[in-house]
Amino acid sequence: MVARGRISLAEALRDGEIFYTKQLRDYLLSCKKCLRCSSICPSGVDYDFIIQTMTDDLANHIGIWLIPRIILQLFLPRRRLFNLLLKSASAFQRIVPLKRHGAMRHLPLMFMDGRWIPPLAKEFVLDKYRTTKKIHNPKMRVGFYVGCLINYVYTDIADAVVEVLHHLDVEVIIPSKQLCCGIPARSLGDVKTARKLAETNVRVFEEAQVDFIITACATCGRTLKRDYHHILGDRSQKFREKLYDISEFIEKYFTYxxxxxxxxxxxxxxxxxxxxxxxxxxxxxxxxxxxxxxxxxxxxxxxxxxxxxxxxxxxxxxxxxxxxxxxxxxxxxxxxxxxxxxxxxxxxxxxxxxxxxxxxxxxxxxxxxxxxxxx
Incomplete structure (x- = not known):
């Protein structure tokens, strides 16, 4: 269950010494995906890509758990259904006060292991900012990729992003049709859903015709910058070239x-x-x-x-x-x-x-x- 151990599992799988099993899935999904091993490896081994490839193949051989599969494939690519699912889950939790085991981390998997989701915002970001505030003689037009947690829970982060960029004379476009970045699907090996989400996001921001695309979520940013290349290839190149983390973007282009x-x-x-x-x-x-x-x-x-x-x-x-x-x-x-x-x-x-x-x-x-x- 350390990096070298999972690399050994990959080699054994390649050589036919082990096979795709639920036990192998447990070993793969016990990785935090913090990326440190890939970053500091003196031999430059792309550990994360190897593990992701194994996870994808594993999902093809033994499948994905039923409830996560339904949520990922039915609800996640459909924003209105996903919104309805979250609001229904929130109402259900208020009616049936289950024992709280800790805050939920990834909203699409809210029903796994009885986790509770955090309080949802009264108004989601993608609803609140449907209308773009026009800036007189803006320095640039920037698309804001919001991500699930910011859209549904931490809307105060989105408010701060918009306020700072407006203060810097930047027009902020928040396309309402953007979807989840796809990292929950990628983490469980659902390549088809991840590709569908990626294709939608790339198309939506291309249609917005913005100068840059920024995000305030480290996980979303990393997914958009790296995983979209593996999922879509050159199709995502122009999209990825415009991507910046909000701190990276501000420090590169502005004084204040x-x-x-x-x-x-x-x-x-x-x-x-x-x-x-x-x-x-x-x-x-x-x-x-x-x-x-x-x-x-x-x-x-x-x-x-x-x-x-x-x-x-x-x-x-x-x-x-x-x-x-x-x-x-x-x-x-x-x-x-x-x-x-x-x-x-x-x-x-x-x-x-x-x-x-x-x-x-x-x-x-x-x-x-x-x-x-x-x-």
């Missing part, structure tokens, strides 16, 4: 005035931003100018979330996260910023379980508050 906040803030590196996209300096530069920045110990260490890993191995996920919670508290910061809504959810869960009053926010929210203070 701030009034630094007096709040002491630390920063957690999302795996899919630090290891997956090599982005770590830009968010820190933003935070150093926007607040009283305090680096924590081993900020690049995984918080333990890991999407499906958290669902299948919740206790282990929380044990991994204990180290992150301790280092956040030890930093003396009053808040911790991050660039991934999935990490934010995990960290909030970890801190709440310890009775901590430290808050977790997105980097862009800190920048927005510092911009507001400077007005």
């Amino acid at each position: 005035k701030l009034q630094p906040l007096t709040t002491k803030i630390s920063y957690h590196d999302p795996c899919h931003l630090h290891w997956g996209q090599n982005i770590s300096k830009q968010p820190r530069d933003i935070l150093r100018r926007s607040a009283q920045f305090q680096e924590m110990e081993t900020p690049e260490r995984c918080c333990g979330g890991g999407g499906i890993f958290n669902i299948l191995h919740y206790d282990l996920s929380m044990k991994i996260g204990e180290h992150k919670a301790r280092t956040i508290e030890k930093s003396g910061a009053k808040a911790v910023a991050t660039g991934c809504p999935g990490c934010r959810m995990q960290i909030e869960d970890l801190l709440a379980s310890r009775g901590s009053e430290i808050t977790c926010v997105h980097t862009i929210q800190v920048l927005r508050d510092a911009m507001v203070s400077a007005r």
Whole structure:
């Protein structure tokens, strides 16, 4: 169950020494997909691609669990049905108060293992921003890929993204027909659904005719930048060339005035931003100018979330996260910023379980508050 162990399983599978079984699936899905092994491997082994190929083949041989398969293939590509599913699940949970085992990490898999989803927003981002606010003589037109967690739960992140970009004289287009990036489907080996989602997203943003495409979710960003190449090939090249993480985009193209906040803030590196996209300096530069920045110990260490890993191995996920919670508290910061809504959810869960009053926010929210203070 370590990187070399799973590589050995891949070799044994290739050589016919083992076969596709439920036990093999357990070994593959116990990977957090933090990408660190691929990033630091001195031989340059693309471990993640090898594991993903095995997972795809595994799904072809033994299939995907029934309920996740229904959600991925029926609901995920259909936004209205997916919205209805989420609202129905939320209402059901209020009526039947099941024992809470922890916050849900990936919304499409809400029914697995009795997990609860977090409170849904009263108004989803894709509904709230259906109309594009026109900017007089905008510097550029930018498409905003929202992602599931920001659309349905952390709408405050989207509000901060839009407010910051408007402050920088950028017109923000949020195509209402965009869909999930496809990472839940990819994680379970559902190649067909992942391709359908990717094709829709690429087409929708091409039709928007924007100069750039930004996202505020590390996992979505990494999926769009890398996985779409494997799924769609050259068809996605122009789409991927326009993609930026919000911190990467702002630091590359803009200068701005701030009034630094007096709040002491630390920063957690999302795996899919630090290891997956090599982005770590830009968010820190933003935070150093926007607040009283305090680096924590081993900020690049995984918080333990890991999407499906958290669902299948919740206790282990929380044990991994204990180290992150301790280092956040030890930093003396009053808040911790991050660039991934999935990490934010995990960290909030970890801190709440310890009775901590430290808050977790997105980097862009800190920048927005510092911009507001400077007005």
